[in-house]
Amino acid sequence: MHIYNQLKDINKGVFNGIVAGAFFQLKKDGIFKTREVLSKNHPSKILFLDVIADHSISENKIILSANERLLFLKQLGVMHYYRVTADEFQEAMQSFFTGFSEEKNNLYLLCGVSQTGIDHSISSQFICSSFENSNSFVWHRQLGYLYPLTGKVVYGNKIGRTMGFPTANLRPEESDKIIPPMGVYAGWIKHGFSWYKTMINIGIRPTLDLENVTIEAHIFNFSQDIYGHDISIHFQTRIRDEMRFPSLEVLKKQLQKDQKTALHMLEGNGPESEEDNFIIF
Numbered sequence: 001m002h003i004y005n006q007l008k009d010i011n012k013g014v015f016n017g018i019v020a021g022a023f024f025q026l027k028k029d030g031i032f033k034t035r036e037v038l039s040k041n042h043p044s045k046i047l048f049l050d051v052i053a054d055h056s057i058s059e060n061k062i063i064l065s066a067n068e069r070l071l072f073l074k075q076l077g078v079m080h081y082y083r084v085t086a087d088e089f090q091e092a093m094q095s096f097f098t099g100f101s102e103e104k105n106n107l108y109l110l111c112g113v114s115q116t117g118i119d120h121s122i123s124s125q126f127i128c129s130s131f132e133n134s135n136s137f138v139w140h141r142q143l144g145y146l147y148p149l150t151g152k153v154v155y156g157n158k159i160g161r162t163m164g165f166p167t168a169n170l171r172p173e174e175s176d177k178i179i180p181p182m183g184v185y186a187g188w189i190k191h192g193f194s195w196y197k198t199m200i201n202i203g204i205r206p207t208l209d210l211e212n213v214t215i216e217a218h219i220f221n222f223s224q225d226i227y228g229h230d231i232s233i234h235f236q237t238r239i240r241d242e243m244r245f246p247s248l249e250v251l252k253k254q255l256q257k258d259q260k261t262a263l264h265m266l267e268g269n270g271p272e273s274e275e276d277n278f279i280i281f
Contacts, residue, residue, distance in 0.1 A: 037108055
């Protein structure tokens with residue numbers, strides 16, 4: 001993928017089509033449209049503009065982080081990529097990209113982008129519908145892919161290790177990234193070029209009388225030291241709510257049950273290729 005750093009570096013004469021999208025709120029329909037555009041045109045002739053949200057607006061929440069968007073579009077087959085602010089997009093449409101239009105079918109506006117700006121209601125609607133019933137975790141049905149959280153592995157209190165369930169504690173790479181509701185999940189972890197089955201806990205760990213919300217993943221059949229490494233967690237299914245247990249021994253027995261449940265849920269639902277960065281349906 002060729003990534004442009006400045007608008008002046010782009011030679012518009014090379015391209016016969018432009019796709020502009022607020023890909024931070026990419027959902028199933030955007031994936032279908034992206035694939036459709038790339039199937040009808042040679043990818044080397046299509047420029048993708050990733051129109052980003054205004055991070056100064058506190059209520060803005062993103063489905064995909066900057067790095068996740070980049071990797072996702074690359075996996076879909078995008079070859080030319082430029083990240084642009086909403087203001088820069090307006091400037092580009094008025095000058096640099098004169099001659100491209102929806103009427104000519106060489107300008108495609110996706111994921112809530114119009115020639116006047118970004119429609120943030122797509123993210124808002126996703127949040128409202130997704131958190132309406134936290135016990136029914138079906139985000140992939142709306143998105144068309146397993147929801148990812150990307151970030152670095154940081155040090156935790158290592159209590160899970162003493163119970164036979166060591167965890168990788170994730171610090172998300174962007175603070176405005178949507179975090180699934182607190183609870184226990186089954187999913188997948190991408191580390192380097194390998195995928196691993198995992199069980200994830202999001203919460204305050206009430207049995208330990210802790211208060212800060214953490215994102216912890218117990219990776220099955222994994223023993224590497226990955227502190228400081230970048231990983232991505234992909235949520236497949238919710239197992240249960242976070243609960244307070246009377247003792248660590250009772251908690252350990254529940255984790256053993258959760259492990260069996262998670263492995264059963266993950267059976268046969270993995271990524272198609274180790275080179276994939278996302279599990280897309």
